[in-house]
Each structure stands twice: as structure tokens, then as C-alpha cells.
Amino acid sequence: MSAMRRVPLRQVLLALALAAIIGGAASWVYRIGQVSPAQWQSDAIALVLPDELSDANRLFASAWLDGAAEEGIRLQTVSASEFSRRGLQGERPFAGVILPDTIHRQINTAFVNQISRFVENGGALMLVGDAGVLDENGYYSEPASRFSRLAGTSYALYGALHDKMSFNPTISGSPQTMQALEIPPGRWIKSGDQAVLSGYGEDTLRYPVLRTAGTYAGTLRMQAEGNTVIAGEHEVGKGRVLFVNLPLGYLKLRTDGILMHGFLHYFANRIMGQPQLSAAPDAIGGLILNWHCDAKICIPAMDQLIKAGVFTRGPFSIHVTAGPDQRAFGDGLGVDLNHNPTFQALLRGLQSQGNEIGSHGGWIHDWFGKNLSETNAGKMTTYLEQNAAAVKRLIGHPQTEYSAPTGNQPVWVTDWLDGQDVLAYYFTGNIGQGPTHTYRDGRRDQHIWSFPVQTYGHISTIEEAYMEHIPESEISNWLTSLVQFTENSGQIRLIYFHPPGAVLYPDAINQLMLAADAAEKKGSFRWRTMTEQARFMNRREQTVWNISSDKRAVVVDAANAASLQQLSWVFPVALYEKPRILDGNARVEQRGENWAVIAGDGKQLRISTPLIKEALH
Numbered sequence: 001m002s003a004m005r006r007v008p009l010r011q012v013l014l015a016l017a018l019a020a021i022i023g024g025a026a027s028w029v030y031r032i033g034q035v036s037p038a039q040w041q042s043d044a045i046a047l048v049l050p051d052e053l054s055d056a057n058r059l060f061a062s063a064w065l066d067g068a069a070e071e072g073i074r075l076q077t078v079s080a081s082e083f084s085r086r087g088l089q090g091e092r093p094f095a096g097v098i099l100p101d102t103i104h105r106q107i108n109t110a111f112v113n114q115i116s117r118f119v120e121n122g123g124a125l126m127l128v129g130d131a132g133v134l135d136e137n138g139y140y141s142e143p144a145s146r147f148s149r150l151a152g153t154s155y156a157l158y159g160a161l162h163d164k165m166s167f168n169p170t171i172s173g174s175p176q177t178m179q180a181l182e183i184p185p186g187r188w189i190k191s192g193d194q195a196v197l198s199g200y201g202e203d204t205l206r207y208p209v210l211r212t213a214g215t216y217a218g219t220l221r222m223q224a225e226g227n228t229v230i231a232g233e234h235e236v237g238k239g240r241v242l243f244v245n246l247p248l249g250y251l252k253l254r255t256d257g258i259l260m261h262g263f264l265h266y267f268a269n270r271i272m273g274q275p276q277l278s279a280a281p282d283a284i285g286g287l288i289l290n291w292h293c294d295a296k297i298c299i300p301a302m303d304q305l306i307k308a309g310v311f312t313r314g315p316f317s318i319h320v321t322a323g324p325d326q327r328a329f330g331d332g333l334g335v336d337l338n339h340n341p342t343f344q345a346l347l348r349g350l351q352s353q354g355n356e357i358g359s360h361g362g363w364i365h366d367w368f369g370k371n372l373s374e375t376n377a378g379k380m381t382t383y384l385e386q387n388a389a390a391v392k393r394l395i396g397h398p399q400t401e402y403s404a405p406t407g408n409q410p411v412w413v414t415d416w417l418d419g420q421d422v423l424a425y426y427f428t429g430n431i432g433q434g435p436t437h438t439y440r441d442g443r444r445d446q447h448i449w450s451f452p453v454q455t456y457g458h459i460s461t462i463e464e465a466y467m468e469h470i471p472e473s474e475i476s477n478w479l480t481s482l483v484q485f486t487e488n489s490g491q492i493r494l495i496y497f498h499p500p501g502a503v504l505y506p507d508a509i510n511q512l513m514l515a516a517d518a519a520e521k522k523g524s525f526r527w528r529t530m531t532e533q534a535r536f537m538n539r540r541e542q543t544v545w546n547i548s549s550d551k552r553a554v555v556v557d558a559a560n561a562a563s564l565q566q567l568s569w570v571f572p573v574a575l576y577e578k579p580r581i582l583d584g585n586a587r588v589e590q591r592g593e594n595w596a597v598i599a600g601d602g603k604q605l606r607i608s609t610p611l612i613k614e615a616l617h
Contacts, residue, residue: 039095040124041273041575041611042549044074046094050104051079056442057103060249063439064100067252067260070436072277072569073268074547080111093118096272099147101129101247108136112146119150120237126267127151129247130210144213151243152217152234155210168206169224171246172196173231177221180270181262182489185481186456187432198457199256199431209245231263233271242267253439255429261436273575275547275556275609278490279434281536283568283596285486286526287516288451288533290317290426290496292403294365295326295333299343301499308506311350313513317530318350319360319403319426322390323383327366334364337390344394351395356529358401358422359387369405377412384416401425401530403496411441418448423534426451426496428460434492435537449534451494454482462508463501476508480515487524488592490570492533524591536566543567555582556597556607564599571595571609579609 047064050057061077068075078094086093097118099107112132119125133145133156140158148154158165172194178187188195189203199205211228218234218241233242248260268274280286293302305311326333335343351357362368362383372380391399400423404413407428417425427450430436438450453460456478459468465475479495486493502509519525545558554576556569564584571579572594579588579597584605589596597607 039549041275042547042554043095044076044547045096045098045268045272045274046078046083047075047098047100048083048104049077049079049100050106051081053103059253059439059442059444060100060103062444063249063252063257064098064260066437066439066444067257067264068268069541070279070434071261071264071268072279073264073274074545075264080107084111084114093123095122096124096126096267098126098267099128099131100249101131102250104131106134106136106138107132109146115147116150116236119239119241122238124240124242124267124271125150126242126244126263126271128244128249128263130156133210150236150241151212151229151245152232152241153212153229153243154214155212155229155245157211157213161211164211166208166210168208169226169228170196170204171207171209171222171224171230173222177231179488180221181259181266182491183258183262184432184454184485184491184493186454186478187258189457198455200428200453200455200460201458203458207246207251212245240271242271253442255427255438255440257430257436257439258432261433269572273572275554275569275571275576277540277543277545278568278570278596279537279540280490280492280568281526281528281533281566282598283490283570283591283594284524284526285488285490286492286528287482287486288317288492288494288528288530289314290319290403290451290453290494290530292319292321292360292496292498293335294321294360294405294498295500296335297333298499299335299346301503302346304503305499305509306346308510310502310509310513311353311355313516314527315354315356315529315532316350316527317356317358317401318347319358319401320347320387320391321360321363321365321368321405322387323363325364325367327364329364329367337394347394354529356401356531357391357395358399358403358530359384359391360403361387361405363387365405369408372405372408372410372413374410374412377410377416381416384413388420398422401534404428411443414438414445414448414450418446422448423538424449424451424530426453426494426530428453431455432493435533447538449530449537451530451533454493454495460496461501462497462505466501466504472505472508475505476511479508479512483512483515483519483525487519487522490591490594490596492528494530539563540567545569550608552613553608553610556605556609558584558599558605558607560603563601563603564605565601566599568596568598569607571597575612577610577612579607582606582608 132147142159144154145156175195178195189198197205216229216232218232220232222230224230231244244263252260322337324334324336325331363386368383388399402417402422403426430452433452435449435451438445543560548555579595585600585602586597599605
């Protein structure tokens with residue numbers, strides 16, 4: 001559709017006034033001079049927003065801020081006019097800028113020119129999706145987006161393509177790109193020498209993008225059919241642009257946030273060289289193994305896994321559907337937790353070993369998962385309550401974690417769980433991510449953390465692999481690659497099994513455990529429970545920290561009213577000398593390509609990390 005909407009006269013006059021001011025004082029960028037590496041690494045990144053935001057667009061901004069906080073990145077919002085004023089007053093603007101998709105489609109030409117000068121004089125820009133494709137009057141620019149030179153390719157070709165300007169292709173990049181974006185194996189599948197994005201139920205996902213034309217001027221990171229550039233980076237003048245031809249904010253609000261998180265990490269870490277707050281306790285990555293026990297056939301399978309030594313590892317998150325039935329009322333196929341002393345003893349034994357016991361839905365697995373909807377809370381809450389009561393009776397305290405049968409998680413169920421002080425739930429959206437506050441239906445989960453499942457292409461569980469005749473060796477390789485991924489990235493991810501499915505591929509389970517044992521022995525991997533990780537994330541969320549520069553060093557100041565213990569900041573070894581602790585209690589370790597500063601018990605911390613001299617040039 002053609003964008004013919006006119007903006008209010010007041011906005012037009014404001015744009016014209018701003019253009020006149022900028023035109024008369026364009027020399028401000030030369031007073032600032034080139035942005036030095038020290039400034040790149042000590043500045044917060046600016047998410048530049050329109051001066052006026054609707055409630056819907058505020059939600060987009062919130063999603064970006066949440067994504068950055070969960071990735072441990074310093075991001076702050078700034079209006080377009082505020083960004084301009086900083087430059088006009090002779091101040092150095094932010095060293096890194098993000099122009100987001102969807103909410104910043106309309107930008108006046110003067111501001112486009114200003115962003116261009118900002119990059120040319122040493123700034124870093126992450127240009128996302130349809131940002132700035134409309135001019136101040138609401139029209140597409142001809143023949144292409146005014147940001148095409150910065151992007152490194154022509155795009156938003158409305159005049160030539162009209163309604164074919166955008167399309168929905170599959171997305172691919174190299175495995176190395178997926179690794180740099182911290183997208184785990186299984187969320188992408190190899191196709192020749194390329195890695196193609198996939199998702200639960202779909203071997204290949206399609207994403208809305210804008211067609212591009214011509215050759216790309218920089219280093220290509222992702223592409224689509226027809227030589228369309230999806231992501232790439234290149235130098236413009238003294239600065240650098242990361243072009244991401246994807247609606248990252250739009251996708252996050254629709255439970256596909258991994259690409260926003262991945263590119264935020266890439267921009268802050270690979271381009272800006274900034275320190276980041278690790279999402280893992282002690283900056284040690286690991287897996288959460290969520291066991292779903294929904295029928296009595298799970299009990300002998302769990303016995304078999306216990307005898308094989310699987311549950312001597314852990315701790316794991318074990319979720320139970322507690323009623324006497326499984327598929328339909330009266331079928332007698334459930335575990336009947338309240339009247340099954342043998343199973344009660346088994347679960348209490350696992351609890352005593354540090355495993356966390358929670359609910360898998362509402363009392364009767366298949367029926368509950370099939371009939372649950374957004375509109376029947378009145379009818380279905382009682383089954384959640386019955387299950388929660390049975391679990392509480394078993395473990396001696398209210399449950400703290402939950403998983404949905406068939407992945408059916410209406411928003412009202414999440415709200416009910418939050419009201420019961422449940423800390424975490426497993427989720428079949430946001431596939432491939434770590435723990436996150438999920439956005440759905442125009443709103444954000446308030447306190448509770450969702451834990452997205454990991455997938456291998458379109459499947460997630462071993463019984464799915466078995467039914468599709470996927471070789472056990474292939475599943476074994478995937479599971480052990482997830483151990484390696486979390487070990488190398490320092491990230492937390494969740495996988496889930498049903499015990500009757502797990503015993504179908506015993507060697508894959510054994511190889512998973514052996515890989516985890518080896519990584520844990522090296523101190524680079526830990527099993528965690530959803531509850532443990534959610535409690536850490538809650539405390540991490542309450543941490544106040546910032547970064548500043550002191551001559552040739554980057555300084556991190558942090559405070560937490562409870563304790564900073566296990567909170568960790570990571571610095572790329574290629575850019576930073578060994579960090580020094582100026583105040584507070586912490587230790588410094590080298591973890592692969594990063595320095596890790598791991599806080600001990602204490603409420604305040606100051607870290608000074610000199611930049612390597614070569615990084616300053």
C-alpha cells in the first residue's frame with residue numbers, strides 16, 4: 001500500500017524549524033570530532049525514538065529496553081530532538097545509535113542527514129527494518145530509502161516495486177554468524193554451507209523483509225533469496241553501520257525475540273566493544289532440563305533413568321500432572337499423585353537431591369491442554385488449583401515453576417501463576433532464547449520469567465524425533481552441541497523431555513550427560529533449575545550499574561541493595577587488559593575470549609579495565 005498519510009501541520013512546522021537550525025549549525029559534528037574507541041566502549045547506546053509516541057509505540061520502546069537489559073547492555077531512549085540538541089550545543093552525542101523498526105518509519109530529511117554526518121564522523125549505527133523509509137510528509141522516498149547509502153544497499157524500492165517491495169523469504173547466514181548472534185544450534189539448521197533459521201513446527205521460518213537491489217558494500221552476515229541483504233556491516237567515513245533488514249521490535253512483541261537479542265548483543269559486543277552484564281550466575285553458562293511427567297507410564301521410565309544415573313546429575317526441574325487421569329476423565333492413566341505413595345517417595349527423594357518439583361498444567365494433561373482457551377478461566381482455574389495443591393502437599397511449600405500441557409499457555413494462566421508467586425514457566429514461544437519477560441497481546445508479563453524451549457528444526461522432544469525416525473546419533477549431536485553452546489557463550493537455555501520418550505534414545509541421553517559432566521569438571525557449565533535461575537534474574541534486574549571512561553580505561557560502577565554476589569561483567573580480551581577491582585569484592589578470571597569479573601558478597605563494586613593500546617588506534 002502507498003503511504004499517503006499526511007502528518008499534522010504542527011509536526012511539519014517542527015520539522016522545518018529543526019531543518020533550519022541544523023542547516024545553520026551543521027558544523028557541530030566537526031567540533032565533536034571522531035568518536036574514539038574509549039568513548040565507544042563507555043557510552044550507553046541510544047535508542048532514538050520519535051518525539052511523540054503512542055501507547056502502542058511505547059510498548060515497542062519497552063521491548064527494546066527489556067531486550068537490552070536481559071542481554072546486559074546499557075541502552076537508553078532519547079528523542080530525535082534531544083539527540084539533535086546535544087549536537088547543536090557542542091556536546092558529544094552518543095557513540096552508538098539504534099534506529100528501530102516500526103515506530104520510527106517517518107523521519108525528516110534533515111535528521112537523515114544528521115545521522116549520516118554522525119556516522120561519517122565516527123559514530124556507530126544499527127539501522128533496523130523500515131526505520132526512516134517515510135519522509136516528513138508520510139511518503140516513500142524515491143527511488144529508494146534515504147538511508148540506502150548508510151545501509152550499503154538500495155532498499156524500500158516502492159516506486160519500482162509497489163506492493164512487491166516487501167516479501168517473506170527464509171533467512172540464512174553462516175554458522176559462524178549464528179554463533180556470533182548467540183543463536184543456538186537447532187534454532188538454525190545447516191543447508192549446504194549455510195545455516196537456515198528454523199522454529200518449532202517449521203523446518204524453515206519466513207520473515208517479512210524489504211527487497212534490496214545491487215551489490216552489498218560491506219561484509220554480509222545474513223541474506224535471503226534473490227540476493228536480498230538481511231544483515232551486514234560496513235564502514236562509512238570514520239564510523240560503522242550494522243544494517244538489519246528485519247522488523248526486530250515487531251517480532252519480539254510477537255514472541256520471536258531471539259533476533260532482537262542477537263543483534264543487540266552483536267552491536268554492543270562485536271561493534272561497540274562494550275562490557276556486558278552476564279545473564280548467568282558467575283558468568284557460567286548451562287542448561288535447564290525440564291522433565292514433564294504427565295501419565296503413570298512416566299513412573300517406570302523415571303525409575304529406569306534413575307538406575308542409569310541420570311538423576312545423580314542435575315539439579316533438574318521436574319513437573320507433574322497430578323490427577324488420576326491423562327487423556328479423558330475416568331481413564332485412570334494419570335499418576336494420581338495424592339494417592340500414590342510410591343511415586344511420592346520417588347519425587348521426594350529427587351527433591352532432597354536439589355531438584356525442583358512443579359506443576360505440568362491442570363490435573364488431567366491431554367484434556368486440559370486441548371480445552372484450555374483465553375476465554376474459559378472460570379471453568380479451568382480449578383484444575384490449576386488442584387494440581388498446585390497436590391504439588392504443595394508433596395513438596396511442603398507452594399510451587400515456584402510451571403509448564404503448560406501441549407504448550408497451551410493463555411495469558412490468563414500466566415497472570416494466575418504470577419498471582420500465585422510462581423517464578424517461571426516453560427514457553428513454546430521465543431524459541432532459542434534464554435529466560436525473558438514475554439510480550440504477548442500488546443502487553444508484557446509483569447514479574448514472572450518465561451523459559452523458551454530449544455528446538456532441533458521443527459521438533460523439540462525425543463519422542464518427536466523417534467516418531468519421525470531421526471537417527472539417535474543426530475539427536476545426540478544436537479544435545480551435546482547445546483552443552484558446547486552454553487559453555488562457550490555463557491548463556492542459559494532450557495531443554496525438555498518426557499521420561500518415556502527419553503528412554504527411547506538412551507545413548508543420546510548418556511552422551512548429553514557425559515558432555516555436561518566434562519564441561520562441569522572444567523568449571524564452564526552447570527545444570528540449573530528454572531527457580532534458581534529466575535531468582536538470580538530477579539536480583540540481577542534490581543542491579544543498578546553504569547559505564548564511564550577514565551583516560552584510557554572503562555569504568556563499571558554497580559550497586560545492589562541486597563547483594564551483588566554471582567553477578568558478573570564480561571569484557572572482550574581482544575580489547576581490554578585484565579580488569580582491576582577498585583572497590584568492592586570480586587575476582588577476575590579469563591573465560592575464553594572474555595575477562596569475567598565475578599562479584600562476591602557485597603552491595604557495591606567498581607571495576608577499571610584499561611583498553612589495550614592497539615585498540616585505541
